[in-house]
Amino acid sequence: MLVAAVALIYYLVLRKAVSLPAFYISASALTTLAAVGKLGASSNYFLEWEAALCLSAGCGYAFLRRLFLKPGTRPAVLFGLLASLALANTRSPQVDEVPRPAWVPGPPALTLSGCGLAYEYVKSYRGGPILSENVGALVMAGKPPIVFEPFLWTREVLSHGWPDTRVVNLIRSREIQLIILSNDLEIMRRDPKQERWPPSVLDAIEENYKLTRIFDCVDSSFAYEPKS
Numbered sequence: 001m002l003v004a005a006v007a008l009i010y011y012l013v014l015r016k017a018v019s020l021p022a023f024y025i026s027a028s029a030l031t032t033l034a035a036v037g038k039l040g041a042s043s044n045y046f047l048e049w050e051a052a053l054c055l056s057a058g059c060g061y062a063f064l065r066r067l068f069l070k071p072g073t074r075p076a077v078l079f080g081l082l083a084s085l086a087l088a089n090t091r092s093p094q095v096d097e098v099p100r101p102a103w104v105p106g107p108p109a110l111t112l113s114g115c116g117l118a119y120e121y122v123k124s125y126r127g128g129p130i131l132s133e134n135v136g137a138l139v140m141a142g143k144p145p146i147v148f149e150p151f152l153w154t155r156e157v158l159s160h161g162w163p164d165t166r167v168v169n170l171i172r173s174r175e176i177q178l179i180i181l182s183n184d185l186e187i188m189r190r191d192p193k194q195e196r197w198p199p200s201v202l203d204a205i206e207e208n209y210k211l212t213r214i215f216d217c218v219d220s221s222f223a224y225e226p227k228s
Contacts, residue, residue: 001053003083004060011063021059025052114216118180121213121223127177129170133196134180134219146170150196157198164198171204174226179209182219 009022028049035045122130123141131146132138138145147153147167156162170176181188182196185206189199205224213223 001057003087004058004064005053005056006060008056008060008063011060019059021052021056025049025056028052115218115220118215118217118220118223121215122178122180122220125178127225129176130178130180131167131171131176132178132180132220133182134217137180137220146176154195154198158195164200168200168204171201172208174208177226179205179224180220181205181222181224184211184222185224 005021005025008019009025012019012022028051032046032049035042118134119137119140122132122137122143125141129146130138130143133150135145135148135150153162157164171179185202188196189202189206208227209224210227211222212225215221215223
C-alpha cells in the first residue's frame with residue numbers, strides 16, 4: 001500500500017497538484033510522531049495513518065493502473081508492483097524462533113487463543129467486585145471495573161502521588177473476589193519495566209490471594225482469588 005501511496009504523491013508532485021488523499025496521508029503521518037518517546041504508545045497511534053494509507057493506496061493503484069495502459073511505462077510499473085509484493089511477503093523472524101523464558105507472551109495467535117475462556121470465566125464469575133488488568137473482559141461481562149485504566153492509574157500513583165489507599169484496602173480486606181493480571185506476581189515484582197501496578201498493590205495481592213487459573217490471553221493470563 002505504501003508503494004501505491006508514494007506513487008500517487010510522486011505523480012501529484014510532478015503535476016504540481018494537490019489532492020485530499022495526499023494531504024490526508026501527509027498530515028496523518030505527522031501525527032504518528034506523537035508516539036515517539038511516549039511510555040505506553042502502541043498501535044493505536046497509527047490507526048488514523050493506516051486509514052489514510054488505505055485511501056491513498058486506492059487512489060495510487062488507480063493511477064498505476066492507468067499508467068500501465070501506456071506501453072512505455074509497463075516495465076517500470078510492473079517492477080514496482082512486484083517489488084512491493086515481494087516486500088510485503090518478506091518473512092520476519094517468529095517469536096518462537098528466539099529462546100525465551102516460559103512466562104514471556106508468545107506470538108499474537110497464541111496469546112489470544114485463550115481469551116474466549118478468560119472472558120467467559122470473568123462473565124460467569126459469581127463473586128463480588130473484580131479487579132482486572134484487561135478492562136475489556138469486565139466491559140464484555142457488564143461488570144464495573146474498580147480501576148478503569150490500570151496502566152495510566154499506576155503512572156499517576158507512581159509519578160504524581162495519586163492515592164492508592166482505596167484499592168489497596170479493598171485487596172487487603174479481600175472484598176475483591178477475583179483479580180485478573182497479565183503476568184505472574186513473581187515476574188511482575190521482579191521486572192521493574194512492567195510497572196503495571198504499584199508495588200503496594202502487588203504486595204497486597206501476594207499476601208491475600210492465591211493463583212487459581214491460567215489463560216492464554218493478553219492482560220488476562222493469571223486469575224487470583226482470596227486465600228482461605
